[in-house]
């Protein structure tokens with residue numbers, strides 16, 4: 001039973017990590033925390049929902065569309081909202097993204113009502129995977145594997161491609177990046193887009209087993225903040241490790257203390273880390 | 285090739301360059317010399333588009349480039365090796381070089397450029413997979429120059445390449461600049477080491493608190509009274 005709890009904790013951890021990687025990217029590159037990150041996730045879930053409801057397209061098949069859609073949303077958000085306030089002093093950028101999150105949440109409520117919606121006939125619904133006495137839901141397994149693949153893709157993109165190198169260079173030293181001929185405005189837009197693509201993928205994967213409603217994203221963005229703080233702001237690998245820790249903490253906390261306390265454990269860990277190691281467990 | 289006319293530039297609305305004019309012809313090695321805070325770096329930053337000029341014109345190959353964003357200026361063949369090296373320390377030597385070639389679209393040309401700079405700086409090839417921050421100061425300066433060459437520039441602008449180097453390394457870096465110039469690349473160098481710079485330059489300009497106060501060939505300037513008194517301590 002404990003093995004089962006641990007396994008499912010790790011599965012969720014990979015999904016949380018993907019959401020957190022999206023969040024940590026914009027911080028690492030441009031020192032901006034996107035408070036609307038959770039709402040981007042929520043919009044991806046709705047997109048998967050409507051693709052299924054209107055066009056009978058399974059979330060696993062509409063996933064590339066969600067990734068693209070939220071990439072574009074991220075890019076446009078940078079160009080329209082962030083760019084104007086990026087150099088403004090203090091909390092301006094933060095408040096701008098906070099405002100955007102409220103707008104998106106209320107827009108979702110207005111357009112699609114606050115009702116909970118479920119996708120209960122997808123390719124993976126109600127299927128199980130059993131081995132060595134552990135039984136895991138197929139939706140969770142597929143979402144987890146999908147998240148790992150997307151995480152690896154992001155790693156590869158940032159480490160190995162021309163654009164990825166430009167992103168790293170801009171994060172390290174913007175003025176010198178410009179001297180390399182890098183269009184740093186484009187880099188910022190693409191970074192925001194990539195951040196969006198992470199939750200675009202995560203949202204499509206999560207729509208197969210989580211209820212979809214305007215507040216869907218809120219909890220996961222909160223968890224993502226915790227993970228980003230654990231992993232060190234801007235640290236992609238740290239976000240991956242932090243995601244797994246939080247996934248496990250949630251699962252084990254729920255198992256030993258009861259489901260109602262699982263987030264208490266998560267936030268307790270957060271408070272301890274913030275006090276003892278403000279640069280994050282895996283910070284530089 | 286590069287012509288700067290009546291340039292006025294500064295920071296936050298406060299000018300530090302007043303009416304600066306000079307030119308660099310194709311194939312030349314030109315030095316702009318001056319002491320601390322004269323505005324040498326500001327000249328290069330304005331040419332490369334990091335700061336917008338407050339007045340005047342910058343012309344490259346007959347076209348106005350003042351006010352254009354930095355990345356477009358690199359594309360036109362102007363490379364700027366900034367003061368203080370500014371290598372990307374957390375990235376490998378090779379990634380630093382590849383970043384220098386960001387504007388070069390064809391993979392083949394990138395490999396060719398890489399081969400060229402490795403021939404000029406064999407040490408960098410040995411260290412290609414090391415993080416740039418693990419290089420010595422002299423090696424980092426070589427890397428910064430090599431990275432500038434990776435874009436295959438028509439003109440290479442270098443800002444105080446001798447800064448913080450031991451005398452023996454200073455000579456070496458200056459030798460390298462001469463080699464680059466001999467290979468046909470136009471060089472604009474900015475230096476506080478007035479004597480060394482004027483000895484190697486075809487032509488030079490003396491900058492004092494944001495104004496050009498003398499110009500001529502390297503030899504002429506070395507014999508110029510003002511230069512002798514103010515910079516050479518003779």
Ligand SMILES: Nc1ncnc2c1ncn2[C@@H]1O[C@H](COP(=O)(O)OP(=O)(O)OP(=O)(O)O)[C@@H](O)[C@H]1O
Nearest residue numbers: 295300318319320321322323324325326327367476
């Ligand atoms: N980022 C900046 N913001 C405000 N003022 C600046 C900035 N950079 C330089 N200055 C000012 O502009 C003037 C010229 O500086 P600049 O760096 O161009 O001089 P320099 O000739 O390159 O000097 P050095 O030999 O010390 O490198 C100085 O008075 C300096 O204080």
Ligand SMILES: [Mg+2]
Nearest residue numbers: 324325326367
């Ligand atoms: Mg300077």
